[in-house]
Amino acid sequence: MEKKGASTVLNEEIMYYIFLGIFLAGMIVALSGLRNNAVLWEEVYAKELARIIDHSQSGTEVKLDVTRGVAIALNNGRALNEAFVFDNIQNKVIVHLRSSGGSSFNYLTNKTIVDWHTERNSGGIDKDQLIFTVR
């Protein structure tokens, strides 16, 4: 009987730890996006890229300095090639600078984005460029 009682107390203690664990995990995920203002920068890049696409003529090659965004993405454990993504089916710019999740924004015009990639150029000052062609 004593053994059963001890086991019940242990289970209850585990329940507290499980609740605490879930809470802390939720808070870490929620707050990690706010680190380095990653959420705000995702929004800035998504919207400005949508504007660039909407104002570009077909055939335009765009080279955009994304040094700040790349620094945030790499700092949050993102791979370079997943920071800036274009969804040509849904007309969306998707930016992932947080450790999980991202931000997307629709561009309005019927454009297709091809050959997009991010280049890291190390020199006196790091200048990382997002390069893509609008068709």
Place this chain on the structure above:
Amino acid sequence: MNRKGLDAVSILPFVFLLFLLGAGLAIGSAAFYGRHYEFRDVETRTLAEIVNRCLAEKDFFSSEFDISQCGLNKAAVEKEHLLYVKRGDGKEFFVGVINYRTECALSNKNDAYAHCIYFNTTSGNAHVEVVVGSNQHVIRGLV
């Protein structure tokens, strides 16, 4: 035996405390970090430029007309935008959220409402009134 019942009840205040702590942190961080990059006016100007150019070239009131002829993506425009054109004879054409016409008039009173631009121009030989608006927000989450 009593302890089991007592602990089952006492976990509720613990969960409630966690909830309060979480809510406090969420409200605090949202107030500090939850700024948005306001873009609706910029997007509305882009849309207005495209529509103005297109009105000079296309007949919006033709049965074959589709906004893809203006280079616009219908699916993208329909969800959180308005493109409304009214001809001098009262004939109307619109794509998107028609309720934005009401919101546009009140957008200076409530920031949650669509931001719009009104302008007059000619299409063919007809005078047209145009309203374009946007209330597109960035989608955050697992995208």
